[in-house]
Amino acid sequence: MxxxxxxxxxxxxxxxxxxxxxxxxxxxxxxxxxxxxxxxxxxxxxxxxxxxxxxxxxxxxxxxxxxxxxxxxxxxxxxxxxxxxxxxxxxxxxxxxxxxxxxxxxxxxxxxxxxxxxxxxxxxxxxxxxxxxxxxxxxxxxxxxxxxxxxxxxxxxxxxxxxxxxxxxxxxxxxxxxxxxxxxxxxxxxxxxxGVDLELFRPVERDAVRAQLDIAGFTLLAVGNLVPLKGHELMIEALPLLPDVRLLIAGAGPLRRHLEAAASRLGVAGRVRFLGALPQDALRGYYGAADALLLASSSEGWANVLLESMACGTPVVAPRVGGIPEVVADPAAGLLYRERTGAAIAEAVRQLRAGQPDRGATRRYAERFSxxxxxxxxxxxxxxxxxxxx
Missing domain, CATH: 3.40.50.2000 (Glycogen Phosphorylase B;)
Known part of the structure; x- marks a missing residue:
């Protein structure tokens, strides 16, 4: 054909x-x-x-x-x-x-x-x-x-x-x-x-990769264009309620300066790192090194970043919108929240930390999605x- x-x-x-x-x-x-x-x-x-x-x-x-x-x-x-x-x-x-x-x-x-x-x-x-x-x-x-x-x-x-x-x-x-x-x-x-490319997105040697990427402590990763739809400002608003958590943001877009200003205004600039746009092979290391992937979109069809993170063994915290509940349909995958607010995101992150899924189980869940x-x-x-x- x-x-x-x-x-x-x-x-x-x-x-x-x-x-x-x-x-x-x-x-x-x-x-x-x-x-x-x-x-x-x-x-x-x-x-x-x-x-x-x-x-x-x-x-x-x-x-x-x-x-x-x-x-x-x-x-x-x-x-x-x-x-x-x-x-x-x-x-x-x-x-x-x-x-x-x-x-x-x-x-x-x-x-x-x-x-x-x-x-x-x-x-x-x-x-x-x-x-x-x-x-x-x-x-x-x-x-x-x-x-x-x-x-x-x-x-x-x-x-x-x-x-x-x-x-x-x-x-x-x-x-x-x-x-x-x-x-x-x-x-x-x-x-x-x-689906997800299970060969490209796979678990890494976490300790070595975390040291290489200068990642320490409980770290959230956000992947997406810096546009209003993706809700990065809500993630930053959650950080004052999570005093020992760091946030890495991979993506580029028109809101970069606005988000940097928001992090400074809330006193969390030292715990937010903007990575810029990254190719997929570089993203694998960050997925594997993070403790959870964070998503805060107002609308999504099928969010590919969720499966990419899970395939690397990293669970997700994401809103219950669009097709996301079809992707995150098992405790091994991560946790969903309903309200798109900084407080709701912070509470969801705390719940995930209290019952962190086994990374091997998260990877096995992603393997269903070839x-x-x-x-x-x-x-x-x-x-x-x-x-x-x-």
């Missing part, structure tokens, strides 16, 4: 972990030997590479073509207009990618457009599917269903794209339920959860659309 993977969430040299879960799922699918794919990963157009222009300049530095892990990746540019209504985003995305998609169709052909993230990517993919008369599969991943439909026009476009698509995928059951509530036909939606079932589910779905024999 020949796929065209379409998504703006795909790793590149400027952000090696950007959309890594899309690439990982695709790599496991292609490893089956029963599908091939070319990736179209559109990037906003910007004319200047100078660092003074911040993240906009980084768009200009992203290569237009790359081969990653044997997969051809093409990155056409599209117009992205700041502070302009969301309604035009899918149109601009589809227009920017149309020539590239047409060239791939002419040169190599493809059977299905496999799109990831519903808005604007999935809507744009549905437009391209109509233009090229090709079936489309769209995978919903989290905030594209949990947050963006609050905008009425975006919601209508999402529902339109869902009705155009031949197949729909949710990465957790909670996301599937949310899609049905939007008015998307339940019969079209399948649940294919993300990518094999997800790959089989994708193959069934694509075969049903292409008409290939099972």
């Amino acid at each position: 020949r796929l065209l993977t379409f998504t703006s969430l795909y790793p590149h040299p400027e952000k090696p972990s950007h959309g890594i879960f899309v690439e990982t799922r695709l790599r496991h699918l292609l490893a089956s030997g029963q599908a091939e794919s070319r990736v179209v990963a559109p990037v906003p157009w910007f004319p200047v590479r100078h660092p003074a222009f911040g993240r906009y300049a980084s768009y200009a530095r992203i290569p237009r073509r790359e081969c990653r892990h044997g997969i051809d990746v093409v990155r056409p540019r599209f117009a992205s207009i700041p502070r302009v209504g969301m309604g035009v985003a899918p149109i601009l995305l589809a227009a920017g990618a149309r020539r590239c998609v047409g060239n791939i169709l002419d040169a190599h052909g493809f059977d299905v457009i496999d799109a990831h993230y519903f808005y604007p990517d999935g809507v744009a993919a549905a437009m391209l599917g109509r233009y090229f008369n090709k079936p489309v599969v769209i995978t919903a991943r989290g905030s594209d269903i949990g947050v963006i439909p609050a905008y009425p026009l975006a919601r209508r476009q999402i529902v339109w794209a869902a009705r155009q698509a031949r197949g729909l995928v949710a990465v957790c059951d909670a996301l599937r339920v949310a899609m049905v509530r939007l008015g998307i036909p339940a019969a079209k939606i399948g649940t294919l959860r993300n 990518w094999d079932d997800t790959t089989r589910g994708q193959l069934r779905l694509f075969r049903s659309i292409v008409g290939a024999p099972a």
